Amino acid sequence: MKDVIKMMESSMSPEAVRRAHIKAEQDIMAIRLAQLREEKNIKQSEMANFTQSSVSKIEKRKDMKISTLIDYLDSLGMGLEIITYPKVAVSKKQGKVLLKV
Structure with missing residues (x-):
């Protein structure tokens, strides 16, 4: 599967690859929200x-x-933490908590 994705990305511009990754992450977040609710057995x-x-x-x-x-x-009894980090960093340990609620 990874080879297919790499093959597709090789025919795209770097900006198109970046936009595709962002869109995929947005789709995944929507799925994860429903999964979190379902894991808590909340309709x-x-x-x-x-x-x-x-x-x-x-x-x-x-x-x-x-x-x-x-x-x-x-409403699910969960909190949220948003962490910022430099995109060029080797490690995300350089990140800083932007918001924690």
Whole structure:
């Protein structure tokens, strides 16, 4: 599978590869949000402070406000930590916590 991805990336510009990685990460985040809720055995209709339809929209959304993400995770009894790090760094140990709620 990795060879196929590398082959596809070799025919793309570096900027197109970067955009594709960003889009993939956004899709993965939407899937992970639903997985987190399901792991807690919470139905969409049981989420505190959200209607079932709004939970469905959040879990399909590829881009959202950080405040919405914080509220969603809070309803699951979870927190959020955002860490910044230099993209050119060899190690992410150089990262700094930007937000922890």
